[in-house]
Structure formats: C-alpha cells, structure tokens
Amino acid sequence: MTTRIDTRFKALEAEGRAALVTFLMAGDPDLKTSLDIITALPAAGADIIEIGMPFTDPMADGPAIQAAGIRALKAGTTLHKTLDMVAAFRNGDATTPIVLMGYYNPIFIYGVDQFLIDAKQAGVDGLIIVDLPPEEDSELCIPAMRAGLNFIRLATPTTDDKRLPAVLANTSGFVYYVSITGITGSASAKSSDVGAAVARIRRHTKLPVCVGFGIRTPEAARDIARHASGAVVGSALVDALKASLDADGRATPKTVSAVADLVAALAQGVRGAKQAAE
Amino acid sequence: MNSQLPNSFRSGPDDRGHFGIFGGRFVAETLMPLILDLEQAYADAKADPAFQREMNGYLKDYVGRPSPLYYAERLTQHLGGAKIYFKREELNHTGSHKVNNVLGQIMVARRMGKKRIIAETGAGQHGVATATLCARFGLECIVFMGAVDVERQQPNVIRMEMLGATVVPVQVGARTLKDAMNEAMRDWVTNVADTFYCIGTVAGPHPYPMMVRDFQSIIGVETKAQMQEVEGRLPDSLVACIGGGSNAMGLFHPFLDDPSVEIFGVEAAGHGLTQLHAASIAGGRAGVLHGNRTYLLMDRDGQIEEGHSISAGLDYPGIGPEHAWLHEMKRVQYLSATDDEALEAFKLLSKLEGIIPALEPAHAIAKVMELAPARPADHLMVVNLSGRGDKDIPQVAEILRKGKG
Ligand SMILES: Cc1ncc(COP(=O)(O)O)c(C=O)c1O
Numbered sequence: 081m082t083t084r085i086d087t088r089f090k091a092l093e094a095e096g097r098a099a100l101v102t103f104l105m106a107g108d109p110d111l112k113t114s115l116d117i118i119t120a121l122p123a124a125g126a127d128i129i130e131i132g133m134p135f136t137d138p139m140a141d142g143p144a145i146q147a148a149g150i151r152a153l154k155a156g157t158t159l160h161k162t163l164d165m166v167a168a169f170r171n172g173d174a175t176t177p178i179v180l181m182g183y184y185n186p187i188f189i190y191g192v193d194q195f196l197i198d199a200k201q202a203g204v205d206g207l208i209i210v211d212l213p214p215e216e217d218s219e220l221c222i223p224a225m226r227a228g229l230n231f232i233r234l235a236t237p238t239t240d241d242k243r244l245p246a247v248l249a250n251t252s253g254f255v256y257y258v259s260i261t262g263i264t265g266s267a268s269a270k271s272s273d274v275g276a277a278v279a280r281i282r283r284h285t286k287l288p289v290c291v292g293f294g295i296r297t298p299e300a301a302r303d304i305a306r307h308a309s310g311a312v313v314g315s316a317l318v319d320a321l322k323a324s325l326d327a328d329g330r331a332t333p334k335t336v337s338a339v340a341d342l343v344a345a346l347a348q349g350v351r352g353a354k355q356a357a358e
Numbered sequence: 359m360n361s362q363l364p365n366s367f368r369s370g371p372d373d374r375g376h377f378g379i380f381g382g383r384f385v386a387e388t389l390m391p392l393i394l395d396l397e398q399a400y401a402d403a404k405a406d407p408a409f410q411r412e413m414n415g416y417l418k419d420y421v422g423r424p425s426p427l428y429y430a431e432r433l434t435q436h437l438g439g440a441k442i443y444f445k446r447e448e449l450n451h452t453g454s455h456k457v458n459n460v461l462g463q464i465m466v467a468r469r470m471g472k473k474r475i476i477a478e479t480g481a482g483q484h485g486v487a488t489a490t491l492c493a494r495f496g497l498e499c500i501v502f503m504g505a506v507d508v509e510r511q512q513p514n515v516i517r518m519e520m521l522g523a524t525v526v527p528v529q530v531g532a533r534t535l536k537d538a539m540n541e542a543m544r545d546w547v548t549n550v551a552d553t554f555y556c557i558g559t560v561a562g563p564h565p566y567p568m569m570v571r572d573f574q575s576i577i578g579v580e581t582k583a584q585m586q587e588v589e590g591r592l593p594d595s596l597v598a599c600i601g602g603g604s605n606a607m608g609l610f611h612p613f614l615d616d617p618s619v620e621i622f623g624v625e626a627a628g629h630g631l632t633q634l635h636a637a638s639i640a641g642g643r644a645g646v647l648h649g650n651r652t653y654l655l656m657d658r659d660g661q662i663e664e665g666h667s668i669s670a671g672l673d674y675p676g677i678g679p680e681h682a683w684l685h686e687m688k689r690v691q692y693l694s695a696t697d698d699e700a701l702e703a704f705k706l707l708s709k710l711e712g713i714i715p716a717l718e719p720a721h722a723i724a725k726v727m728e729l730a731p732a733r734p735a736d737h738l739m740v741v742n743l744s745g746r747g748d749k750d751i752p753q754v755a756e757i758l759r760k761g762k763g
Contacts, residue, residue, distance in 0.1 A: 263544045
C-alpha cells in the first residue's frame with residue numbers, strides 16, 4: 081500500500097528537503113474558517129496537514145491546544161463534521177496528505193470500523209492517536225493498516241532502544257518524534273539532542289522521522305529540518321490563529337492570512353535548511 | 359447456572375490489564391515505559407515478604423488498623439430491618455480509607471527511587487493522605503485539585519498545606535476531579551523521570567486499578583475476619599459508595615466469590631438521574647478516558663460530560679474498570695443516591711449514631727435506609743463508612759442555612 085504520505089516523502093527526498101507539517105484543530109474557531117485555513121495551507125507551504133480532532137480531555141496538550149479544542153467544540157465540531165471538512169478539502173486537493181490527530185474515545189464511540197471506512201472515503205491518509213500505545217494495537221492500529229491508512233506512532237525521549245522496535249513495529253507513513261517529555265506548547269528541545277535522537281531512531285527504521293513539540297519559529301523549524309525528515313508546528317499556529325480572533329473569539333478577516341503567513345515563513349525556514357547544510 | 363460466568367470473580371485483570379473488555383493501558387507513549395516499570399516494581403514488592411512486613415507495621419501503628427467493625431444499634435432500630443454494621447474507615451489516620459492505598463503506593467514509589475509525588479484529589483481526602491505520607495517519608499508532594507473543590511473543601515486544602523504539600527487549583531473545564539486528573543497526567547508526562555503519580559482510586563492505566571484494589575482489600579479482609587468473630591459467619595450484604603470505586607472495591611473484592619453475599623455499590627445521582635449527576639454506570643456507557651476503558655458519562659460524539667455531585671469525592675464521570683466488569687457480570691448491583699438523599703442520611707447518622715460521616719459514604723447510608731428495612735432482622739449488612747465528615751461541615755452548614763433562609 082502506498083499512501084499520499086509515502087508519495088509526498090518520496091517527492092521531498094527527490095527535492096532534497098524536509099517537510100513542513102502543520103497542525104491545527106478542526107473547527108477552530110468555526111468549521112467554515114477552519115476549512116478556509118486548511119485550504120490555504122498547501123499554497124502557503126505546508127507539505128503535510130495534521131488536523132486535530134477536538135476532545136474534551138486532551139491529556140497531552142498544553143493550554144493553547146486545549147483552548148483550541150474548546151473553541152472547536154463550542155462551534156459544534158464533531159468527528160463527522162471533521163471528516164466532512166476533510167472531504168471538502170479533498171475536492172480541491174488530491175495530493176496533500178491529511179493526518180488526523182487526537183484521542184481515542186471519539187473514534188471508539190463513532191465505531192472503529194465505520195470510522196475507518198468514512199475516513200478513507202473522506203481522503204484521510206493517516207492517524208495519530210495519542211493514547212493508543214503499541215500495547216493497544218488491536219484497538220485501532222491494526223484495523224487502520226488493513227483499511228489502508230497509515231498509523232503514525234509517537235516516539236519520545238523515554239522510548240529507549242529496547243522499546244523502539246515495539247513502537248516501530250506497526251508504524252507506517254512516518255515516525256513522529258516528540259522531542260521533549262511534556263505536553264504540547266511547552267518547552268523546546270535542544271537541536272543537538274534532537275539530532276542524536278533522530279539518528280537513534282533511524283538506526284531502527286527506514287521510515288521518515290518528523291520532529292515536533294516546541295517548534296515555534298522559522299529558525300527553529302530550519303534547525304530541526306537539518307536533522308529530521310520533517311518539522312511539525314502546532315501550538316505556534318494555534319496561537320497565531322487565536323491572536324487574530326475578535327474579543328468574542330470569532331474569526332476576523334485576518335484569521336486565514338494570520339495562519340497562512342506564519343506557515344509561509346515556517347516553510348521558508350524548512351526549505352532553507354538543506355541549503356544551509358549543503 | 360450461567361455457563362458464561364467465570365470460575366472466579368477475583369482472578370482479574372489479565373496480563374494486559376483487562377477486566378473483560380474494560381481496563382487496559384490507554385496512555386501516551388511517554389508514559390508507557392514508566393507504566394511498565396511500575397508494573398514490574400509492584401510485582402516485585404508484592405512478592406517480597408519484607409515489603410509486606412513493613413507495610414503491615416505502618417498500617418498498624420501509623421494508620422491505626424484494623425479499623426473497627428461496629429454494630430450500629432440505633433440506626434438498626436430506627437430502620438427496623440437488617441442488622442447494620444459499619445466498617446469504620448473514617449477512624450483511620452487522616453480520616454478516610456484513602457490512606458490504605460497511599461501508604462502502599464508511597465512504599466512502591468520509594469522502592470522505585472522516586473522523590474516527587476503528584477496526586478489528584480476531589481474531596482481532598484486522597485490529597486490529605488498523600489500529603490501526610492509524603493511528610494512522613496520526606497518526599498515532595500504536589501496535589502492537583504479543581505478550583506471548585508478547593509472552594510468547597512477548604513478544611514482539607516488547609517490541611518494539605520500544613521503538611522507541606524503544594525496544592526495546585528485547576529482552572530480548566532468544570533474545575534472538579536476530572537480536570538484535576540487531566541492536569542496531574544499532564545504534569546506526569548512532563549516530569550516522568552523523577553515523578554510518581556499516586557492515583558487515588560481504582561482507575562487509570564493498568565496496573566493502577568489492580569494495585570489500588572490490592573492495597574484497599576484490607577478493608578474486606580478485615581471485615582470478613584471481624585464478622586466471623588462477632589457473628590460466626592459471612593455478612594449477607596455489603597454497601598459502599600462509589601466515586602472511582604476504591605473504598606467499594608476494597609470492601610467487595612474479598613467477598614466476590616462468596617455467592618451468598620449481596621453486593622451494592624452506590625453512585626452519586628446528584629440532582630437526579632435525568633438531570634446533572636455522576637452515576638456513570640446508571641447513566642453512562644463504555645468509553646476510554648484517563649488510561650482505561652470503562653463506563654463514562656459522555657455525549658453522542660464521545661465527548662466526556664462533567665459529573666455533578668454534592669460530594670466532591672464522587673464528582674467524577676467515570677468508574678474503575680473492574681466495577682464496569684462486575685456490573686456487566688451482574689455480580690455487583692449498582693444503585694444511586696441523590697444529593698438530597700445523601701444530605702438526609704448525613705443528618706440522620708450524625709444524630710442517631712454520633713458519627714458525622716463524609717458526604718461520600720452518606721450516599722451509601724442513604725441506600726441502606728432503603729435496603730435495610732426490606733430485609734429480615736437476621737440479615738447482616740455491612741456499610742463502608744469510608745470517611746468522616748469534618749471536611750464537609752462548612753459546606754453542609756452553608757447548604758442547611760440557605761435551605762432555611
Ligand atoms: C470519604 C470518601 N469516600 C469515598 C470517596 C470516593 O472514592 P472511591 O470511590 O475511590 O472510594 C472519597 C473520595 O474522595 C472519599 O473522600
């Protein structure tokens with residue numbers, strides 16, 4: 081099976097550069113604006129789009145993404161509507177990979193089999209489910225692989241060499257290295273530590289290794305892109321989105337461009353990386 | 359009779375932490391290595407006679423165990439039915455059953471070399487017990503508590519601070535127990551290297567539900583021996599309130615394979631089961647939260663709903679996974695009591711027995727008031743009096759004052 085994710089990384093490899101992976105919450109601040117934003121992302125320079133599935137109890141997220149989830153839920157976002165949004169995006173973009181990221185309960189309640197059918201049909205390429213470690217692979221990971229979706233696993237600083245093979249066993253698409261022990265939007269790791277960690281993971285897998293958590297600026301994205309197959313940026317984009325809202329938390333005419341402009345700057349950072357290394 | 363029934367109700371969980379379809383380890387990868395370490399450390403401790411000896415010593419001389427099994431003569435006469443006994447967990451040091459579990463976990467944490475202890479708390483009883491044992495063993499203690507609970511359980515906040523703990527008021531969500539647990543898990547993910555998460559009930563990722571149950575089972579083990587001594591037989595029924603379900607599981611577990619013993623758990627029905635409540639078995643369904651699959655209150659899309667109860671300790675939209683399984687196996691019957699019923703029981707017990715109960719076990723007493731009169735005088739009923747009401751006095755006084763005004 082080859083997914084849009086595999087195809088995209090092949091193309092980037094040929095270009096000799098790393099991916100910019102962007103994260104935003106579905107339905108933040110409302111479903112229409114959210115669709116407008118993700119529609120604008122590829123042209124702004126996002127190579128892979130992660131879309132958060134809002135959940136009331138995001139146990140691995142910091143204040144920025146927690147608040148984004150609350151805005152999205154208040155705006156009436158559901159998993160069905162998130163899939164509808166992906167389908168609408170796919171109408172205009174057949175190639176940019178879409179990865180859904182979130183927590184297991186909404187999928188469990190949707191029904192795993194139905195969710196996988198609907199997600200595939202909507203044009204989803206991969207899943208990152210924070211609270212499904214390899215120990216729970218039978219829940220969603222194995223069925224997702226069978227349905228032709230990538231199940232992208234998080235590896236962390238606590239995932240030692242002994243454990244890495246278990247974490248990588250059923251991972252496909254790419255490996256997401258969480259560069260710190262912590263929640264989203266908190267500290268950033270030192271670039272040298274990240275380099276060593278990525279090298280360690282690459283000794284165990286041929287999959288692309290993307291790095292996230294704590295990357296906020298084009299410079300930081302460039303540093304990470306020197307070492308990794310991709311840099312994931314989330315909280316910084318969510319913060320830029322939030323800063324563009326009016327006092328009642330509603331979208332303004334600046335909202336889409338506020339996010340797109342930051343994505344463009346981050347993309348420049350990422351694209352500058354390999355040149356710097358050459 | 360029923361070929362589906364297991365040989366024993368006491369053999370769970372399996373090695374992946376499952377009780378039937380419930381339980382499991384639904385946590386972020388960052389925590390997984392630590393959870394596996396904990397599982398090993400706990401297994402080692404359990405097999406080590408020195409650990410058991412040391413724990414028994416503290417249980418006796420520090421906690422004050424065994425807790426008495428007391429014949430509640432006036433309540434029995436008042437209700438005119440079953441003979442009612444109280445398992446007096448409220449007499450433990452720190453005033454509730456929570457200390458049984460905390461002692462065990464702190465001793466495991468010491469074996470693992472962890473110096474920083476975090477805990478979530480609702481009523482503050484688990485927080486107080488954790489702060490107490492951290493003081494005793496010289497460990498750093500941070501307690502996460504919903505800001506609403508900080509308000510309504512002030513006496514316990516003051517106690518924790520006097521014991522040297524840092525109380526962190528949690529300002530997100532409904533600012534009650536669920537949110538405190540989210541924040542504790544966020545802290546844990548961040549400080550995983552040096553931190554031990556001391557969970558206060560039989561919930562969370564495996565091995566917590568099993569480990570907490572084991573530490574609390576001393577309640578039921580003692581009850582069995584004490585009842586044998588005073589009545590020469592098993593009790594006929596057991597009643598306990600359920601937040602996450604640790605005091606209930608502690609009492610129930612040693613009796614699960616005694617089929618003559620009827621077992622009742624009492625959830626918090628808040629304003630009533632058709633309104634705001636915290637009865638996850640009565641009003642919820644299976645879902646995944648806080649590391650385990652269990653019954654949860656949620657909406658159609660799998661978003662978790664807030665619990666509501668007058669009692670901060672029962673105000674949780676979930677229940678331990680082993681209870682979810684015992685419910686599905688029909689071994690335990692889960693009932694519920696409203697805020698008003700619990701208040702009535704609180705007042706009755708204070709006046710009749712001279713025991714001011716915590717609002718949590720007042721829910722159990724409320725159902726005893728229905729169950730006992732329907733049973734004969736030779737029926738032996740044990741209620742877990744899981745905690746004392748000191749912490750609730752300001753809150754109840756305020757409610758009663760408003761009710762009169
Ligand atoms: C006295 C008392 N009883 C019961 C509970 C509920 O917890 P559990 O169901 O785990 O026993 C609490 C929780 O704070 C409590 O303080």
